[in-house]
Amino acid sequence: MDSDTLKKYGPGLGVGLGLLFLVSFYSGGKSDAKYTRVEEEKEKGSTVSFKNFAKDQYDGNGTILWKLKAEEAYLYADEKRYVLYGINFDQYENGKFKSKLTGEKGEINQISKLMKLTGNILLKTEEHRTLRAKSLDYNDETKELSSNEEVVIDANGTHIRGVGLRADKDLNKFTILRPSAITQGGSNPLSSSPKEK
Numbered sequence: 001m002d003s004d005t006l007k008k009y010g011p012g013l014g015v016g017l018g019l020l021f022l023v024s025f026y027s028g029g030k031s032d033a034k035y036t037r038v039e040e041e042k043e044k045g046s047t048v049s050f051k052n053f054a055k056d057q058y059d060g061n062g063t064i065l066w067k068l069k070a071e072e073a074y075l076y077a078d079e080k081r082y083v084l085y086g087i088n089f090d091q092y093e094n095g096k097f098k099s100k101l102t103g104e105k106g107e108i109n110q111i112s113k114l115m116k117l118t119g120n121i122l123l124k125t126e127e128h129r130t131l132r133a134k135s136l137d138y139n140d141e142t143k144e145l146s147s148n149e150e151v152v153i154d155a156n157g158t159h160i161r162g163v164g165l166r167a168d169k170d171l172n173k174f175t176i177l178r179p180s181a182i183t184q185g186g187s188n189p190l191s192s193s194p195k196e197k
Contacts, residue, residue, distance in 0.1 A: 043083050046074035053084070063095045070106075080110040087117065091169065098170060099125045103136070113140040129155040129171040136165075143169045151176060159183040 043049070053073035057065045071086030089101040104119025115138040123131040123145075131145070132152040138145055147165040154160075155171060164177030 042072065042085060043074040045076070046083070047077040049074045064092045066091050082106075082108040082110075084108070097126055099123060101138075114138070115140065123171070125170050127170070127172075129153070131165075131167070131171060133165070138169065145169060145171075145174075157184060 050073045051071065053068075053070045055068045057068075059065055067090045068084075069088040070084035072084070074083040076082070084106045085104065087101070087103045087106045089106075091098045091101070101117070101121070101123045103117040103121040106115055106117040108115045117136045117138070118134065121131070121133040121136045123133075123136075130153070133147050134149045136145060136147050145165060145167045148163070150161070150163050151165045152159070152161045153165075153171065153174060153176065155174075159182070160176055160179055161181040162176035162179035165174065166177070167174035
């Protein structure tokens with residue numbers, strides 16, 4: 001771009017090109033990506049906001065790692081942070097589907113590699129394990145899930161309810177810190193009374 005064009009259009013052109021670059025970069029560089037700015041924003045001060053946001057992540061070999069969709073997304077470029085509403089997040093391993101995570105609201109911090117979710121959280125794994133929670137944290141570096149609120153896990157015929165969770169992302173290994181009810185095949189092994197026949 002020559003100096004005459006810059007003088008003519010001033011800093012507005014630079015801001016516009018910068019936003020276009022951000023949209024292209026954060027949408028995975030897809031030329032067919034179509035985003036619409038959110039009219040009545042739930043979050044203030046974002047660099048840019050999108051309706052019907054979608055982003056896919058691939059490894060260096062082009063194998064899918066995850067797919068993220070959100071009804072609304074707010075990007076805070078300086079903080080490298082997203083705030084998302086209506087989240088639908090699919091994870092893959094070696095290109096194969098591993099789990100689906102949904103929730104009302106989430107925040108992704110690209111610097112700390114943390115995702116915080118709140119509201120009607122549901123995690124379903126390919127092994128038919130499910131987790132329901134009011135809030136959930138996911139650490140992308142350690143691949144661990146945690147919560148300090150009430151959670152419910154259904155796994156291999158066992159239904160566990162309690163407060164506090166530490167688990168791997170696929171729910172292969174999990175600990176409920178303060179279990180309040182465990183049901184296996186219709187009975188509660190925490191109950192002190194013997195099952196009547």
